[in-house]
Amino acid sequence: MKPASPAFLSIRQVLKCLVAPPDDELENLLKLFKTRTLEAGEYFVRSGDRSFELGFMNSGLLRFFYQTDDGKEFNKSFITENQFAAAYSAFLTRLPARFSIQAIEKSHLLICDLALVVNLFDQHRCWEKLGRLLAEQLYIKKETREAEFLLDDAETRYLNFQTNYPGLEDRLTQYHVASYLGITPVMLSRIRRR
Amino acid sequence: MKPASPAFLSIRQVLKCLVAPPDDELENLLKLFKTRTLEAGEYFVRSGDRSFELGFMNSGLLRFFYQTDDGKEFNKSFITENQFAAAYSAFLTRLPARFSIQAIEKSHLLICDLALVVNLFDQHRCWEKLGRLLAEQLYIKKETREAEFLLDDAETRYLNFQTNYPGLEDRLTQYHVASYLGITPVMLSRIRRR
């Protein structure tokens, strides 16, 4: 599968839009990637992993989730088409991943060793900038979520979820939505009744 | 107050350690800063503000906090010596700040217009890198906090706070600690009894 194939169309566009890389740098980066398909239920990262890949989603749906010792799960975010996916914080801190990443729908990705991408940071400023922009996006997303947990009750968080992730609710079971909101399916059902 | 003065010693060290800037670039950056003192209770940023400064703490203690419509406050983080302080997410998104930053102790800072620093990103790679590293730090901090809220109960969060911010508890009233943990002072008092 070569960087000229249709699978590379989206990532090309996204990267051009984000950091406007020179053509040769862009090709350098793209040839590090290969395609991968995850079946529904399959894992991209498992909690405890120490080696990491960067994924770019061509299609499908991933969830990032924490697990407690007694088996409870907490979805922390969802990733869909044209977004990057990685256990980036674990890579940066060189600690084992604290959460898992799992496909909820069959998903088509481009993947690449994360360390190879980070090595490019020193090679050209556009990749350093990419690293900055991705970190900024992640930061803003997490901070927004922190604000929701501190300021909003469960019902408000549910309404926010509907507007922030339009259409996503239909692709998820009530269990996954509830887990993202930090409540039980029972409570979500009660909220929905209103 | 010139960049040669003692007030610039710490920021010099921190920047050298983070991004190893060339001497002339470092001086370029430092001459953008001037000193500022905040009395206890004084604000560095107010919720709703649209223009932002980057602060570097020489001494003192700041809190970042959200406020609800009915006046309740939620501390989201604390900043002490040798750390940078800014409403960075608001700056990045060009939205009004959603939280306030206030001095809990009398604080000595170096401050500078945030936009001037961000303009330097294109001038030299070391500043682009600085932007990346700061965003990464913020991201990791927020993600850690998200994990705590999802996985841990109030008592565990309290114990985490004590180990993650050693000595800080003694500089804060019980109200501020409780607000950071997402509980009431009453509940914190009960936890402490155990």
Next chain:
DNA sequence: TGCCCTCATTAAACTGGTTTAATGAGAAAC
């Protein structure tokens, strides 16, 4: 010494959410 003032503790009623368990409802398997 006595008077504030602010902060910490304790108790009691209350509430938003959980837990457990039973019931319903749709879709796939055969």
Next chain:
DNA sequence: GTTTCTCATTAAACCAGTTTAATGAGGGCA
């Protein structure tokens, strides 16, 4: 058509943390 999944709903008991309010305990200050 019946069985058997999985997922959503509903009810009832329960619990972690809130709210309100009263009490205590220290510090600054005239």
